[in-house]
Amino acid sequence: xxxxxxxxxxxxxxxxxxxxxxxxxxxxxxxxxxxxxxxxxxxxxxxxxxxxxxxxxxxxxxxxxxxxxxxxxxxxxxxxxxxxxxxxxxxxxxxxxxxxxxxxxxxxxxxxxxxxxxxxxxxxxxxxxxxxxxxxxxxxxxxxxxxxxxxxxxxxxxxxxxxxxxxxxxxxxxxxxxxxxxxxxxxxxxxxxxxxxxxxxxxxxxxxxxxxxxxxxxxxxxxxxxxxxxxxxxxxxxxxxxxxxxxxxxxxxxxxxxxxxxxxxxxxxxxxxxxxxxxxxxxxxxxxxxxxxxxxxxxxxxxxxxxxxxxxxxxxxxxxxxxxxx
Amino acid sequence: xxxxxxxxxxxxxxxxxxxxxxxxxxxxxxxxxxxxxxxxxxxxxxxxxxxxxxxxxxxxxxxxxxxxxxxxxxxxxxxxxxxxxxxxxxxxxxxxxxxxxxxxxxxxxxxxxxxxxxxxxxxxxxxxxxxxxxxxxxxxxxxxxxxxxxxxxxxxxxxxxxxxxxxxxxxxxxxxxxxxxxxxxxxxxxxxxxxxxxxxxxxxxxxxxxxxxxxxxxxxxxxxxxxxxxxxxxxxxxxxxxxxxxxxxxxxxxx
Numbered sequence: 001x002x003x004x005x006x007x008x009x010x011x012x013x014x015x016x017x018x019x020x021x022x023x024x025x026x027x028x029x030x031x032x033x034x035x036x037x038x039x040x041x042x043x044x045x046x047x048x049x050x051x052x053x054x055x056x057x058x059x060x061x062x063x064x065x066x067x068x069x070x071x072x073x074x075x076x077x078x079x080x081x082x083x084x085x086x087x088x089x090x091x092x093x094x095x096x097x098x099x100x101x102x103x104x105x106x107x108x109x110x111x112x113x114x115x116x117x118x119x120x121x122x123x124x125x126x127x128x129x130x131x132x133x134x135x136x137x138x139x140x141x142x143x144x145x146x147x148x149x150x151x152x153x154x155x156x157x158x159x160x161x162x163x164x165x166x167x168x169x170x171x172x173x174x175x176x177x178x179x180x181x182x183x184x185x186x187x188x189x190x191x192x193x194x195x196x197x198x199x200x201x202x203x204x205x206x207x208x209x210x211x212x213x214x215x216x217x218x219x220x221x222x223x224x225x226x227x228x229x230x231x232x233x234x235x236x237x238x239x240x241x242x243x244x245x246x247x248x249x250x251x252x253x254x255x256x257x258x259x260x261x262x263x264x265x266x267x268x269x270x271x272x273x274x275x276x277x278x279x280x281x282x283x284x285x286x287x288x289x290x291x292x293x294x295x296x297x298x299x300x301x302x303x304x305x306x307x308x309x310x311x312x313x314x315x316x317x318x319x320x321x322x323x324x325x326x
Numbered sequence: 327x328x329x330x331x332x333x334x335x336x337x338x339x340x341x342x343x344x345x346x347x348x349x350x351x352x353x354x355x356x357x358x359x360x361x362x363x364x365x366x367x368x369x370x371x372x373x374x375x376x377x378x379x380x381x382x383x384x385x386x387x388x389x390x391x392x393x394x395x396x397x398x399x400x401x402x403x404x405x406x407x408x409x410x411x412x413x414x415x416x417x418x419x420x421x422x423x424x425x426x427x428x429x430x431x432x433x434x435x436x437x438x439x440x441x442x443x444x445x446x447x448x449x450x451x452x453x454x455x456x457x458x459x460x461x462x463x464x465x466x467x468x469x470x471x472x473x474x475x476x477x478x479x480x481x482x483x484x485x486x487x488x489x490x491x492x493x494x495x496x497x498x499x500x501x502x503x504x505x506x507x508x509x510x511x512x513x514x515x516x517x518x519x520x521x522x523x524x525x526x527x528x529x530x531x532x533x534x535x536x537x538x539x540x541x542x543x544x545x546x547x548x549x550x551x552x553x554x555x556x557x558x559x560x561x562x563x564x565x566x567x568x569x570x571x572x573x574x575x576x577x578x579x580x581x
Contacts, residue, residue, distance in 0.1 A: 027411075050342040067482050070344040077338050078431045167389035175396040179445075182400075186446040189469050194446075247473060261427065265475045269435040275442065 009065065012052050016072060019045040023075045046076040096324030098277030101270035102239065103320070105246050112241035115196055116234075119203020124211045126204070137208040147216035154221075154296045166290050174286030177233060178279045181240030185275050188244030191251055195244030202237060224302035227309025229289035235316060236278040236285065243271045243278075281316070288312075334465050334477055336429040344429070346479035349422045351460045354478055355453070360416030361403065368398050403441045408434055421481040427465065428475065436474040443470035499558045500570050507574045510552040514575055518547055522568055529565065541565040 022042055026032070034042065053069040102109065126133045135143045145153070162169050180198070187194025213222035250263040258266075292305065335345040349357075372394045379387040406414040412424035412432055424440070426432050447456030447468045456468035465477050501507055522544050529537055545564035548571045559567060 047340060050338060050340045053344070054342050071482075073338070073342060074336070074344045074346075074429055077336075077344070077429055078426065081338070081429075082431045164385055165388075167385045168392060171389035171392040175392060178396070182442050182445055186443050189443065189446055189473060251473075261475050264473050268439050268474060269433070272435040272438045272442075276438070 008052075008055075012048075015045055015048050016052070016069065019049055019072055019076060023072070023079065026079055027075075042076070043080060046073070046080055049073050049076065097269075097273040099320045099323040101273040102242070102277070104270060105242060105267075105274070108245040108249065109238060109242040111245050112195075112199055112238045115199040115241065116203035116206070116238060119200040119205075120207030120210070121203075122200070123204040123207025123209075127208050127211045127215070134208065134212055137204060138212060139205055142209060142212070147213045147218040147221070151218050151221045151296075155298070162290065162294055170286045170290035173289050174283050177237065177282040177286065181237055181275065181278050181282060184237065184240035185243040185247065185271065188247030189251065190248075192245055192248030195241050195248065198244075199238070199241040206234070220302055221296065223309075224296065224300075224305040225293055228292045228305050228312070229285045229309075231309045231313035232281050232288070232316060233285035235313075236281045239274050239278040243274050246271055246274075331464060334427070334479070338429075346425060346429075346477065347482060348466045349420075349478040349480050351457055351466060353420050353422060353480070354460070354466075355457075357414070357416030357420045357422055358453070360419055361414050364415045365398055365402050368402070369395055372398070400441070403444070404438055407437045407441070412437075417478070422478050423481055424476050425479050426475060427467075427471075427477045432476065436476050440470035440474035440476050443473055446470075498570050498573050499560075499562070500554055500574050503554060503558060506552050506554055510548070510571065511575050513551045514548070514571075518544075519572070519575060522548075522572055526565075526569055526572065538564070541568050544568045545571075 019042075022038070022045065026034075049069060049072050053066070053073050056066055056069060123137060126137055137143075142150075180202075184195050184198045187198060210222060213219060246267050247264070250267045251260065253260060253263050256263060292300070292308070296302070331348065333345045333347050335343050337343045372391055376387045376391045379390075403414050407417075407424055410418065413422070417423060424432060424437070426436065444456070447453055447459065447470050449455045453468075456470070459468045459472065460466045463472060465471075467477060471477060500510075525540055525544060529541075532540065541564040545567045548568065562570065
């Protein structure tokens with residue numbers, strides 16, 4: 001029990017000031033490594049202030065003092081008990097965090113791919129049983145013309161259809177696709193149901209468009225049109241779905257007895273790494289879609305476009321599969 | 327529905343507790359309204375900036391504007407909360423701060439995650455999902471906070487009571503017994519002292535009989551903690567005794 005508060009404050013204040021100074025220094029230079037003596041001193045000061053705070057617990061007279069000590073102890077606690085690595089920006093480490101996180105959650109990516117493929121199968125089935133369904137399923141005015149008509153139109157176009165708006169088109173594609181990826185991730189909080197719907201719907205559209213072009217005899221055009229940007233864009237959106245399923249898995253926690261907050265905390269950094277990585281890829285995909293994908297034969301030979309798309313896909317697979325392996 | 331609390335108490339492994347006062351949905355909404363206004367101002371500035379550049383190259387200028395709008399809408403809170411240790415402009419104005427729900431250091435990934443998940447908290451409009459989540463969660467967390475393991479806390483501004491109003495510095499017979507005064511200071515329950523301070527501050531607004539009862543109860547409580555000699559209490563009404571006690575309690579720290 002504290003009998004003489006002024007004497008107690010006078011005796012302890014130097015330690016509080018020491019801790020305050022040490023914490024300010026650590027907060028100002030988060031990347032600085034402390035020497036062993038500094039760590040020992042910090043721990044001693046933290047324990048001393050904690051003890052002072054508990055001794056002050058019953059004291060109503062010093063709300064400011066108590067608030068000051070609480071603030072000191074909470075700041076020191078966050079520095080001493082934090083076991084996660086400090087956020088230190090290193091280009092290499094940051095870039096490699098993406099494929100490493102991707103590989104750690106391969107199951108979620110496979111689920112994302114599976115749901116999309118299921119949607120593709122549904123899109124194929126819907127057009128297969130009745131071609132009139134294309135009016136309901138195909139987006140962006142694809143149902144207004146047949147694939148053959150579109151190909152004939154594109155291949156004989158005299159003018160660049162997006163002349164003067166290429167950069168704006170690319171910017172719109174980037175922002176829209178990044179938004180869809182973030183949405184697929186965020187909908188993981190609906191225990192994965194929302195993510196599932198977004199991926200399935202994307203799959204239905206993709207499957208229906210592919211069926212429409214392939215049955216219309218325009219498979220080569222489709223590959224040359226989609227591969228340059230799709231080889232990056234589609235995996236990126238799948239990665240958005242992957243992060244949604246990671247979050248959903250942490251929320252549900254099948255067979256995992258750790259508290260939900262701990263499970264979410266454990267996957268947070270990976271989710272962010274994958275979403276940011278996918279967003280960067282989508283910037284590239286937007287540029288390619290606007291500046292490459294929209295040009296067809298004879299301006300750009302199909303073989304060149306398909307080859308370019310396959311190279312991108314191979315590079316992406318290599319990066320995600322092998323970069324940063326330890 | 328989880329039982330809602332107004333503060334989050336964290337107990338350290340050393341057995342010491344510290345707490346954060348949780349921000350209410352209303353103050354959080356006000357902070358976000360200020361942030362929306364700030365984002366609006368920034369986008370207007372982008373508009374102004376790109377207006378003149380449109381003449382040079384309309385396509386690229388519009389593309390840059392589209393990207394900047396997107397970056398500002400998504401990145402505003404991320405950048406500010408990271409640079410300002412959990413605060414945006416709105417939170418700074420209203421004295422709020424994003425902190426880790428376990429009292430640990432706020433991580434960059436937490437800041438990004440809670441802000442990216444805003445997209446679902448805003449659904450279907452005006453933060454209905456986030457608002458409901460705040461209402462139903464124990465620590466007033468929207469979905470983004472729940473996933474990122476963060477809370478929004480009110481920064482404390484502890485002001486001592488105005489002693490000249492609650493207990494003017496007149497002769498205080500209790501101070502003639504410093505050992506008992508020190509014992510009273512250490513035994514007085516903070517909540518009871520808070521009630522006494524509020525009772526004294528508002529005493530003129532009470533019904534006369536209720537006022538007598540209230541101060542009688544408070545005086546009995548303080549006497550149950552420390553029994554001052556009758557000489558110290560002589561001539562003091564219960565209300566005067568409580569005011570003398572408050573002067574002892576708060577005045578003691580000035581020593």
